[in-house]
Amino acid sequence: MTASPPTALERVFYPPAPEPWTRQALLSPLTLLSWTYSAAVRLRGALYDSALLRAEHVEGLRVVSVGNVNVGGTGKTPAVLHLAELLIREGRKVGILTRGYGRESLEPLTFTGAEPLPEVTQSGDEPLLLARRCPQARLFVGADRVAAARRARDDFGLDTVLLDDGFQHRRLHRDEDLVVVDEAVGLGNGHLLPRGPLREPPTALRRATLLWLRAAPLAPVSPVPIPWLEAVTAPRVRTRYGPTGWWDPSGAEHATSALEGRPVLVLAGLARPGGFLSTVTALGAEVRDAALFPDHHRFTLDELRDVEARARRQGALVVTTEKDAVRLPPGFEAWRVRLGVEVLEGQPHLRRALGLPAETRDL
DSSP: OOOOOTHHHHHHHSOSSOOOHHHHHHTHHHHHHHHHHHHHHHHHHHHHHTTSSOOBOOTTOEEEEEEOSBSSOSOHHHHHHHHHHHHHHTTOOEEEEEOOTTOSOOSOEEEETTSOOOOHHHHOHHHHHHHHHOTTSEEEESSOHHHHHHHHHHTTOOSEEEEETOTTOTTBOOSEEEEEEETTTTTTTSOBTTTSSBSSOGGGGGGOSEEEEEEOTTOOSSOOOOGGGTTOOSOEEEEEEEEEEEEOTTSOEEOTTTTTTOEEEEEEEOSOTHHHHHHHHHTTOEEEEEEEEOTTOOOOHHHHHHHHHHHHHTTOEEEEEHHHHTTSOTTOOOEEEEEEEEEEEOHHHHHHHTTOOSSOOOO
16 A cells, blocks of 8 residues: 655655646636635734734733745744744743644643653644653643633743744744745745745745744755745744754664665655655665655554555665654654754854844853
């Protein structure tokens, strides 16, 4: 049983060249649907912009939203982890508010990585990844993030929360709106859902108070002008993501060179799996096969048995991402790669947005 790869959707959302009129005509029904979606999004935005709908303040708590205008795959989770770790190093009491996409339960949850963790069906995959990677931060999972913010302040005495995927969640007032933009793909074909990858029109970027630019792995250190961002006056932080190591099925850490020359099967459920495939190849592994699924896909036992059989036939190791690994059952053997964040430019802007002093504390 082989999953249909989602790369066809990637090709529609992020075409490598201008679309010919034949493709535009073929996709015109999706264009009409995107106009309807756009009207609804613009109406909601206008209600907040005119104060007919008001964001709710949680006094005494610094709220930093981390979001984007694209749907999936821009790198919000590594950004949230980097910010949480930075805040904790500076002595802040940090929470992360997240909806917990794909979970079965509707009950609000709170936990840390230092406590027994819920099942992925209760919390979703990203909250578990965040808790494991940053055990000092408290996770709040639930749809009502205003209530979660109040609980963070009142029940746990936190002073800062990160609103994960919060750019469109305008009901909670935020002190900063950090928007993640991947320079490699920009805004894709420029269309809103379902014709393109955008959840809001590009003009929504004017609400951003800080742009978090994710540079391509081999991009030059100096910023490259991006036409569609020229109208955005917010300060910018330019970052680069890169692998920091491999973790084997037992949980042992290995160098990034550990799988050089080794045959691998790539297992991933991502919005844009092409980037992960490129990472694995850049680390020297020989990609023999790939089992690619939609973002946040819940792997079935039949799918995983098929992956194991394909890997055995080719003498390959199964490799996956940290986010996908939390959805794998105990006993499924897969190597996972970890991504880290390097800030290339704009560290003072980042510290200001987080409410930190301009200079790093001596710890």
